[in-house]
Amino acid sequence: MGTFFIAHAIFNVMVPLLKPELNEKSDEVLMDAVAQGDAHALGYLYLRHNGAVRAMIGYVAPGMNSHDVDDATQEVFLSLGKAAKSYRHQSLFKSFLFRIAARRARDWQRGTWLRFQRLRKDSVSDAPLKMMQTEFGPGKKAVLRQTVRQVMASLSYSHREVLVLHVTEGFTCSEIAEILSIRPKTVRTRLHRARNAILQHKNASVWQDAMSEMSS
Amino acid sequence: MNTCQLLNEYLDGRLSRDSSVRFERHLTECADCALKAQDWQTASRLIKQDAVDLAARQTQKIEQERQWVESNFEQRSSLPWWRPTRVGTRSVFAAAAAVAALIVGGVLIYRHQATAAVAPTSPSTIRTTYFHRDGAVRKTMTPSTGTTILSNNDERALSEIESDLVALGPGGKLSSKEADTKTTDLVLNRGFAAYHVSKREKNGRFLTHTADNRFTIEVKGTRFGVHYPAGAARGSNDRSFALQVAVTEGAVWVTEGQDRPWTIIAGQQLTIQNDGTALTDAISIENRNRINALLSVDPSTPFPEEDVQNTEADHPESGRHHVASSVFHNKGGPHRPQQNRPRGEVSLQKPVPPRASLLQIKQWIAGGQCQKAIPTIEQRLTEEGQNSELWRLLAECRRKGGRYRDAVAAYRKVIELAPTPVAMAARFKTGLIYQNHLGRPADAVDQFSKYLAGKGPKLLRAEALLHLGEAELSLGHHLEARAYLNEVVEKHGATAAAVKARKRLQALR
Numbered sequence: 001m002g003t004f005f006i007a008h009a010i011f012n013v014m015v016p017l018l019k020p021e022l023n024e025k026s027d028e029v030l031m032d033a034v035a036q037g038d039a040h041a042l043g044y045l046y047l048r049h050n051g052a053v054r055a056m057i058g059y060v061a062p063g064m065n066s067h068d069v070d071d072a073t074q075e076v077f078l079s080l081g082k083a084a085k086s087y088r089h090q091s092l093f094k095s096f097l098f099r100i101a102a103r104r105a106r107d108w109q110r111g112t113w114l115r116f117q118r119l120r121k122d123s124v125s126d127a128p129l130k131m132m133q134t135e136f137g138p139g140k141k142a143v144l145r146q147t148v149r150q151v152m153a154s155l156s157y158s159h160r161e162v163l164v165l166h167v168t169e170g171f172t173c174s175e176i177a178e179i180l181s182i183r184p185k186t187v188r189t190r191l192h193r194a195r196n197a198i199l200q201h202k203n204a205s206v207w208q209d210a211m212s213e214m215s216s
Numbered sequence: 217m218n219t220c221q222l223l224n225e226y227l228d229g230r231l232s233r234d235s236s237v238r239f240e241r242h243l244t245e246c247a248d249c250a251l252k253a254q255d256w257q258t259a260s261r262l263i264k265q266d267a268v269d270l271a272a273r274q275t276q277k278i279e280q281e282r283q284w285v286e287s288n289f290e291q292r293s294s295l296p297w298w299r300p301t302r303v304g305t306r307s308v309f310a311a312a313a314a315v316a317a318l319i320v321g322g323v324l325i326y327r328h329q330a331t332a333a334v335a336p337t338s339p340s341t342i343r344t345t346y347f348h349r350d351g352a353v354r355k356t357m358t359p360s361t362g363t364t365i366l367s368n369n370d371e372r373a374l375s376e377i378e379s380d381l382v383a384l385g386p387g388g389k390l391s392s393k394e395a396d397t398k399t400t401d402l403v404l405n406r407g408f409a410a411y412h413v414s415k416r417e418k419n420g421r422f423l424t425h426t427a428d429n430r431f432t433i434e435v436k437g438t439r440f441g442v443h444y445p446a447g448a449a450r451g452s453n454d455r456s457f458a459l460q461v462a463v464t465e466g467a468v469w470v471t472e473g474q475d476r477p478w479t480i481i482a483g484q485q486l487t488i489q490n491d492g493t494a495l496t497d498a499i500s501i502e503n504r505n506r507i508n509a510l511l512s513v514d515p516s517t518p519f520p521e522e523d524v525q526n527t528e529a530d531h532p533e534s535g536r537h538h539v540a541s542s543v544f545h546n547k548g549g550p551h552r553p554q555q556n557r558p559r560g561e562v563s564l565q566k567p568v569p570p571r572a573s574l575l576q577i578k579q580w581i582a583g584g585q586c587q588k589a590i591p592t593i594e595q596r597l598t599e600e601g602q603n604s605e606l607w608r609l610l611a612e613c614r615r616k617g618g619r620y621r622d623a624v625a626a627y628r629k630v631i632e633l634a635p636t637p638v639a640m641a642a643r644f645k646t647g648l649i650y651q652n653h654l655g656r657p658a659d660a661v662d663q664f665s666k667y668l669a670g671k672g673p674k675l676l677r678a679e680a681l682l683h684l685g686e687a688e689l690s691l692g693h694h695l696e697a698r699a700y701l702n703e704v705v706e707k708h709g710a711t712a713a714a715v716k717a718r719k720r721l722q723a724l725r
Contacts, residue, residue, distance in 0.1 A: 039286040051271030081289040168267040192224045
């Protein structure tokens with residue numbers, strides 16, 4: 001049995017090291033390998049991009065608990081593997097990946113929205129904050145983080161989606177338009193409205209506090 | 217154009233180089249734009265930093281997830297295109313229903329543990345599906361090592377071990393022991409397990425031990441004998457009985473026509489007399505020997521001598537047995553014991569239900585005589601199948617009698633046939649049954665939602681919202697649950713439902 005576990009450890013831990021060449025390949029090349037059925041290439045893509053996908057899903061769908069976010073992240077990569085054959089380098093790999101992630105998050109949100117549709121909006125917006133409160137520890141930074149999430153959660157889903165892609169991943173408006181399959185003008189409008197909503201938020205002074213906190 | 221209006225384009229990064237330089241000069245002159253730009257930069261940095269925190273994971277967890285993604289990618293790649301890549305909720309529940317038919321209750325969670333203490337029985341053939349409480353598939357795993365199965369309070373799991381199904385409920389733990397290829401040997405460490413065991417190979421066994429090795433649970437097959445005497449097909453009265461079924465292992469159901477079946481379990485035999493009455497008794501030695509002899513792998517095993525005599529029609533008394541203790545009734549049917557039978561012998565006969573008016577039926581129900589009302593209602597429904605009031609009364613009787621599935625079926629007919637207020641009330645009761653008795657909160661949510669969307673009696677709206685909130689809680693949908701409970705408190709503050717909702721909300725905080 002000991003030999004069995006050693007072998008398992010070797011396989012699962014050492015294989016990435018045994019295939020260092022994969023680590024040096026670009027995302028697009030790895031996608032070609034995935035299209036050929038190479039699961040390790042998909043694993044490398046997962047290692048590289050799981051954080052960004054997780055952050056994106058966690059932000060646009062703040063009602064998800066961490067388990068749901070984990071599941072959704074893994075499902076995104078499985079969908080990526082499934083769609084690898086249709087990836088013809090017509091767009092950047094990250095755009096392709098985030099298109100899948102955005103669709104997954106939207107599917108979840110739509111399922112939740114259908115249950116919420118008969119309820120008042122303001123009875124919903126506080127709920128994500130209360131859920132998030134348990135994630136934060138003590139300290140000023142925790143309070144700041146909490147406030148950031150609260151502000152983000154107060155935006156509408158479509159505004160939040162555009163904002164996250166622009167701010168955290170640095171996508172341009174045209175790239176976001178491609179990811180979300182909407183017009184670039186729509187992206188700009190949503191981005192501006194999201195920005196205005198954030199800047200005009202009742203907790204706008206938090207940005208000043210944050211500035212002094214970050215510089216201290 | 218006012219320069220301030222270019223702020224968004226500037227922050228988007230869409231201004232040309234010259235325009236950006238001009239705008240930056242503007243920022244030195246316009247305090248308002250400068251403040252907004254600074255706030256936005258700070259907000260962006262905070263959001264990016266927070267995104268990094270959101271993305272942060274333990275290395276070990278990421279590694280486990282990577283392995284899961286790779287193994288599932290390989291699995292799904294090997295399926296033909298027409299095979300669904302996720303276990304459908306319905307198909308799994310169909311299997312789970314079969315499991316539940318054997319054992320009531322919970323489900324096991326099977327989670328792959330890389331550091332499991334025992335080796336798998338057949339690791340390559342164990343496939344586990346995790347479910348959320350609402351039945352949605354969470355993930356599917358084919359663990360390559362370890363067979364320790366753990367459950368938490370939010371998940372269920374169904375494991376397919378070869379052709380068997382093993383399910384573990386919340387809070388449970390199960391592991392497998394080393395065993396040969398024909399034997400499945402499990403250890404139930406804690407919790408509730410359900411099993412659906414297929415036919416074993418010759419000399420194969422399916423065992424579950426308790427963690428302290430005190431108990432062993434083994435699955436046996438089904439062995440039974442059926443005796444349909446000569447002359448029965450032509451209705452001859454010379455035969456001793458119409459049918460006899462004896463069971464040595466497992467359970468068997470016998471149905472006569474469209475009636476509900478009799479259940480005979482191991483160690484019992486059912487004898488249906490020529491006049492239609494049924495007797496149940498402990499299995500006779502003759503029948504036991506007969507079954508074992510016929511099923512013996514040794515063809516030289518002789519049949520018991522009594523077999524030859526019992527097949528003859530000139531031994532009318534040979535088929536009659538005295539009831540030792542328990543009597544099995546045809547499930548739910550309108551049977552009652554006959555009077556003036558010899559001591560120790562009970563017979564069952566189907567009475568013809570009297571035709572009664574609706575008023576009479578309602579009086580019976582009000583008086584707690586549902587068993588009297590049901591046959592009459594069923595009889596009338598054969599002629600008046602579109603009478604929603606009869607269906608409603610039948611549903612009430614079933615509900616009071618604890619036959620909840622039948623009650624739901626009858627309420628569905630009411631919803632289909634009755635005018636809106638009555639249909640809405642039926643929907644409300646159906647929701648209550650789903651939630652409180654059948655453990656199906658998703659269906660309860662559906663019913664209460666439709667009730668609230670329809671024109672149901674306003675008196676029950678607060679109750680419906682309360683139950684809807686509780687059903688959503690059962691599904692783990694805390695956001696929705698809080699919203700519904702808040703609505704009860706805010707809109708129906710003076711009701712008992714609001715009091716309960718407040719308590720629930722306090723418990724959730």
